[in-house]
Amino acid sequence: MTLLDVKGLTKNFGGLTAVSDVSMHLDDNELVALIGPNGAGKTTLFNLLTGVIVPSEGTVTLQADAGLEVLNKKKPYTIAQAGLARTFQNIRLFKGLSVEDNVLIAMTSKNKEGFLESIFRLPSFYKKEDELHQQVLDLLKIFDMQDDADKLAKNLPYGAQRRLEIVRALATKPKILFLDEPAAGMNPEETADLTRLIRQIQEEFHITILLIEHDMSLVMNVAERIYVLEYGQLIAEGTPEEVQKDPKVIKAYLGGEA
């Protein structure tokens, strides 16, 4: 079943077409990778899909529980509430807040604490807070971070910060998770851990994952399907084996005649 359908998505920055007529689809519980040389427009495409940038043309539709939902031109927070969560290429944690607060903030829209019950500390407030606290710990446990709950996000080591970004995105209970270069700056060992982690996420949470990554060992290992972007255009699509043999992809990465 197609979960997210993208048709003719285009973004012009003045005279520059960063993303040009991209059509793609993401199926239920699928792990898809988006690759391409530097400056190909991968992150721009992510930003278009998650609403950070408004597309010039094209449509993005999500198969929501209540039927088809058109996502383009909606605000990022409504798109996030509809079930699209993301991580960032340059880590964007809430640095001055604790790990637990980082995860709790991602639960804001699902959290039904009322204003009055919060400021007057009604018994129902404590009950809801305790439940949330437990949910956060359960989630952190999956990623082996339960001991870090009270630490400030900025004091975590780099690898843990990357993991926390993923935990935070998962806390929004997404249908689709967008990972923007999760292995950036990691050593081979950490990348191998991350590979396992991504597989584990997909199995445990039954969600669709779209991954931008430069690390080909990771991509070829986990992706079921790959989209290749160059100069803002999709030049290839297929299984890892097909994409690896595609002359256009080889040309994009290595140069020379196809």
Place this chain on the structure above:
Amino acid sequence: MKKNLKYNLTWLAIMVVGYILIDVLELVGVIDQFAETTLVLIGINIILATGLNLIIGFSGQFSLGHAGFMAIGAYTSALITQAIPNGGGMVLGLIAGMALSALVALVVGIPTLRLNGDYLAIATMGVAEIIRIIMNNLKITNGPAGLYNIPQLANWSVVYLFVCLTTILIVNFIHSRDGRAVMSVREDEIAAESMGVNITKWKVIAFVLGAATAAIGGALHASYIQTIAPNDFGIMESINILIIVVMGGIGSITGTYVAAIVLGLLDMVLQNFGTLRMVLYSLALILIMVFKPSGLLGTWEFSVRRIFTKFKAKGDA
């Protein structure tokens, strides 16, 4: 649940002990009329600065218009208590002042909170000036002469009660879903939006709450001092409140308390120095900012929970 009751009872005990302490000091004559006035002004400054800290320190929006919202609270409650000079009038005045101030903040906040940093500071400053100039020209506010003979319904006990109330409500707000959403806006707007947080909504909510708190401070100020004029609520007043927030530590309510008390006492002690007073006061500010640029307490907060946990850990060891 039981644990929370323990923490809350401890806080209540601290507040009651504080009240009794001031009461006793007043009875034995340590606190005279002059010291009491200082005490009340410190209390009002705490209320004002706590609200501004919610806007600046927790939602990260730089507002220079706090005195404007203070003015709305002061004038509204002064006019109402002049008509109904009793406790009921005071309560009515406070509620009306808060409501009007919140309403103005809402109308002003929705367009201006799209701005950030310096631009927002200038926009909010402009709003406060507009409010002051309106007070200066309306007939009901008695123009530049202002209002006088306002019934003194606020004494130090009333101010103490409101210091406790506003602090409790604001701290409770900060440590809830709503407060966390507000802080996420300060930390990283793009990340917050991507997590489903409606950043404009939370900025406006923090701004409106801060404005309502300013109105409480303004109403108590009007009632205690008994005269108000538009010039009491100029840009300098906004800056005075800002100094308390910055000096205590942006994002620390405990810091706001410490700074309001230190500056209040400093101001009282320096009364004896005559014209040198403002020079010494400014010098003290410069020294604090040079040696402690993050404010006296940074973002540190006093926490009963932490103390209990520490004692427990020691007991277990």
